[in-house]
Amino acid sequence: MIVRIMPSAKEFKAVSYNTNKIDKDKGELMKVANFGPLQGLQQLRPEDYRNYLKMVSATNKHVKLPQFHAAISAKGKEYTKDELTAIAVQWLGKMGYGEQPYLLVYHKDTKNNHIHMVTTRVGKDGKKISDSFEKVRAVKQLNVVLGIDEKHDAKSDIAKALTYQVGTKAQFMMVLESLGYTLKQQDGKLAVIKFGKQQDEIDQPLIEERLKNYTPDTDRKVQLKALFHKYAAGYDTTLIKKYGKYTSGFAAFLKEKLGIDLIFHASGDKPPYGYTVVDHAGKTVFKGGEIMSLKELLALQKDDRFEAETVVAAHRKQADSAHGEEQRDYYAAILKAALYNYPDFIQGLYHQGLTLTRQGEDFYLGDPGTGVYMDTADLLEEKDFGHMAEQFSQYTEMQEEINRQHIYIPEPYIAPDIDDEAIHGRNRRRKKKARTNHR
Known part of the structure; x- marks a missing residue:
C-alpha cells in the first residue's frame, strides 16, 4: 500500500475531479466530514464544497496554495472501499487533518483500489497545518494505521535472525535481507534499514558471538x-x-x-x-x-x-551485453537504495539522478548524465523486481490522475520513451564524478 500527496493548489479543482468520477460511475463518495451546516442541505453541488473550503482557507492569506489532496492506493483489490475509508480517516487524523472539512472518494476505475482525500491546509483556527517532512510522515503514519510498528518489527526480526544457526556473517546478513531489510556496515555496527530510514543497529561482536555457537544440524x-x-x-x-x-x-x-x-x-x-x-x-x-x-x-x-x-x-548474454559486471553491480546498488532507502521510490530515483522507463513488461533504468540505460531484470532479484513494478504501477496511476486534472507538474522522475539504440547501443563509460549521496 502506498500514500501519495498531490501538489498543492490555489483553487480546489480536486473537488470537481473527484465528483466527476462519481458522476461517471467511476467513483463513490464514501464520507463527507466537518462541513458544518452545509452537510444538512440536500443536493449539494461541487461548488458548494469548494466554496466552503475556500472560506476556511481565506482565514490565512499567507497560505497561497491551500488545497490538500492525497490518495491511498492498495495493491490490486487487496482492500475494499470500506477498509480504505477507515484507513483514510485514521491517516488524516494522524496527519493533523482529522477535524478539517474533508471529502473521501473511492475510485474503482483502475487495477489498484484507491481512495482520494480532499481538504484544506488551513485549520479552522486560521493556522496552517504543518507540512514539515510531510512525505516522510505520510509513510510513517500509514504504517502506524496499518499496524506496522517499524522499530518493533525490526527488533523482532533481528532477534529472530539471531536465533538462526549461521556459520558466517554473510549468512546472517542473508537472513535479514530475506526479510526485506537493507544492511550497511558502519563504525563496528550493522545498520538495519527499512522504509527509508534506519530502524535499528546490531553490534558486530553480537553477531560474532553468535557465530561461535554455530553447530551444524x-x-x-x-x-x-x-x-x-x-x-x-x-x-x-x-x-x-x-x-x-x-x-x-x-x-x-x-x-x-x-x-x-x-x-x-x-x-x-x-x-x-x-x-x-x-x-x-x-x-x-x-x-x-x-x-x-x-x-x-x-x-x-x-x-x-x-x-x-x-x-x-x-x-550469449555475455556476448550481447554492453555493460560490465562492475557497472551492473553499481547500478543494482543505487536502484535498490532508491527502492528501499527513501520514503518514496520515485523520490529516491530523482535524488539519484535516475529515470525509469517501462516498455511492455520490461523496465529500463536510465542515467541521463552518462547516457547509460540498463534492463532492471539484470539488476534486481525477483522479489525486488516485483516490489519495484508495484511501486511504479501505483505511482503512474496516481500521476495519470493528476494529469487528468490539468495541473502542470514537472516530470523529473519518469523518462520519455527511449529508442533501442539508447538501451542496447554502445556502452558509454561513466566519468569519474562523485555522487552527492554517499552510502
Missing part, C-alpha cells in the same frame, strides 16, 4: 537432502536466469511451500558456481555443498538441458 542436512530428491521428481531443477538471478521451478516450490530459499551464486554472466540454503523452517543456513553439490542437485533432473540451454544462454 546433521539431522536437518539429511532431511533436506531427502526433500531435494523427493520434490525434484515433480519440479524442474533446470536453472534459468530471471530478474538478474538464477532460479528454477524446483527452487520456487521449495521457497513458497516449504520456506526453504535456494540462493545461487554466480559471477557476472557465468553459470552459478555454488548455492546457499536459507532454511527458514529449520532456522539454519547451510552452504549448498553441505546438502549436496550443485552438480548433484542439477543432475537430479534434466542435466543435459542445463548444459545445453542455460550455459549457452549465459554466454
Whole structure:
C-alpha cells in the first residue's frame, strides 16, 4: 500500500475531479466530514464544497496554495472501499487533518483500489497545518494505521535472525535481507534499514558471538537432502536466469511451500558456481555443498538441458551485453537504495539522478548524465523486481490522475520513451564524478 500527496493548489479543482468520477460511475463518495451546516442541505453541488473550503482557507492569506489532496492506493483489490475509508480517516487524523472539512472518494476505475482525500491546509483556527517532512510522515503514519510498528518489527526480526544457526556473517546478513531489510556496515555496527530510514543497529561482536555457537544440524542436512530428491521428481531443477538471478521451478516450490530459499551464486554472466540454503523452517543456513553439490542437485533432473540451454544462454548474454559486471553491480546498488532507502521510490530515483522507463513488461533504468540505460531484470532479484513494478504501477496511476486534472507538474522522475539504440547501443563509460549521496 502506498500514500501519495498531490501538489498543492490555489483553487480546489480536486473537488470537481473527484465528483466527476462519481458522476461517471467511476467513483463513490464514501464520507463527507466537518462541513458544518452545509452537510444538512440536500443536493449539494461541487461548488458548494469548494466554496466552503475556500472560506476556511481565506482565514490565512499567507497560505497561497491551500488545497490538500492525497490518495491511498492498495495493491490490486487487496482492500475494499470500506477498509480504505477507515484507513483514510485514521491517516488524516494522524496527519493533523482529522477535524478539517474533508471529502473521501473511492475510485474503482483502475487495477489498484484507491481512495482520494480532499481538504484544506488551513485549520479552522486560521493556522496552517504543518507540512514539515510531510512525505516522510505520510509513510510513517500509514504504517502506524496499518499496524506496522517499524522499530518493533525490526527488533523482532533481528532477534529472530539471531536465533538462526549461521556459520558466517554473510549468512546472517542473508537472513535479514530475506526479510526485506537493507544492511550497511558502519563504525563496528550493522545498520538495519527499512522504509527509508534506519530502524535499528546490531553490534558486530553480537553477531560474532553468535557465530561461535554455530553447530551444524546433521539431522536437518539429511532431511533436506531427502526433500531435494523427493520434490525434484515433480519440479524442474533446470536453472534459468530471471530478474538478474538464477532460479528454477524446483527452487520456487521449495521457497513458497516449504520456506526453504535456494540462493545461487554466480559471477557476472557465468553459470552459478555454488548455492546457499536459507532454511527458514529449520532456522539454519547451510552452504549448498553441505546438502549436496550443485552438480548433484542439477543432475537430479534434466542435466543435459542445463548444459545445453542455460550455459549457452549465459554466454550469449555475455556476448550481447554492453555493460560490465562492475557497472551492473553499481547500478543494482543505487536502484535498490532508491527502492528501499527513501520514503518514496520515485523520490529516491530523482535524488539519484535516475529515470525509469517501462516498455511492455520490461523496465529500463536510465542515467541521463552518462547516457547509460540498463534492463532492471539484470539488476534486481525477483522479489525486488516485483516490489519495484508495484511501486511504479501505483505511482503512474496516481500521476495519470493528476494529469487528468490539468495541473502542470514537472516530470523529473519518469523518462520519455527511449529508442533501442539508447538501451542496447554502445556502452558509454561513466566519468569519474562523485555522487552527492554517499552510502
